[in-house]
Amino acid sequence: MTQHMKTPPVVSQEAWEGAYEEMLVKEKALTRARDALAAERRRMPWMEVKKDYVFEGPNGKASLLDLFEGRRQLVVYRAFFEPGVFGWPEHACRGCSLGADQVGNLAHLNARDTTLAYASRAPQADIQRLKERMDWKMPWYTITDSWDKDFGVDEWHGHNVFIHDGKRIFRTYFVNNRGDEAFGTVWSYLDVTPLGRQEVWEDSPEGYPQTQTYKWWNWHDNYEEGAAPDQRWVEVSDAGEAAFRNKNA
Incomplete structure (x- = not known):
């Protein structure tokens, strides 16, 4: 340890536990505030998506509705992997790649009727090559039109959140900048969705699915x-x- 580093004091076990209990009070308050903020997100107004967008997937053309993969909710992360981005063509943006490395097993998210997808402007052949190299499992689509510009991710990364009712699609939330740096866990995604974690302890509007x-x-x-x-x-x-x-x- 460098002698120029000003470290906290070294104390007894009793003093350390006392300091920990004081910090725990603040951390519990932060947890409750985070839960309350997620409850407010579930009451955010929705914006209907009326334009037809076209993506390219591993099986050909796909609509925005196709990206849901039959589930009710969709979170789309705009990753920068394309000509002109540092790392091309071997790698995607370092920040986007760090985020992709954090993504957990998607089965848990899917079990809550939610799909996570990535989208970039790179051709599918390059995306599939990158996924194999980096061992990434999330569905990853090619943007072919103005979807990125229309949803605020043409120049910077971000997560857009959607829900559908039949063929009607609604944008419900958007997270970018430092707001999405800690994404990757099932909870980080569900807490920004309109239906939330869907557990009975949550403060959700009447009629929302909860188990x-x-x-x-x-x-x-x-x-x-x-x-x-x-x-x-x-x-x-x-x-x-x-x-x-x-x-x-």
Whole structure:
């Protein structure tokens, strides 16, 4: 450790635990504030997308509705991988690549009726080559029209969030700059969607889909559409939740 680094004081275990408890109060307040902000997002107005956009995917042309892959919600990240971007053609933008490396297993997000997709202006052949090289699994489409300009991501990265009702598509949220630097977990994505995590503890508008807390969680290779929660997991999660509640009380 460099002697020029001004470090915090070294204290006893008792003093350290006291400082930790003080910090924990602030961290719990931040968690509650974050939950309240997510609840406000779920009440944001929607903007209908009336223009027909065309993407190129691994199987050919795709509409914005196709990007949902049959699910209710869609999060699209505009990644910079194209001629003129530092790293081309071997790599995408370093920042976008760091973000892609953070993306967790998409099965959990899909289980909440939500799809994550990436979009760039690179041809599909280059995108598939890049995904194989970097071991990225998210669906990744080629932008062919003004979609990036129309949704504020023609010059900078960002996540656009959509929901559909039949063939009608609505833009519900947008995150860019430092707002999306920590994206990658299932929670970071769900907290910016119009339906949220869809658990009963959330403050959501009346009629929104919600299931019992923890009960839908599963191994990523074990999700079965329409399957009831495993009773053994129900018992484990109930016991865990009760323990947390007793500790907080």
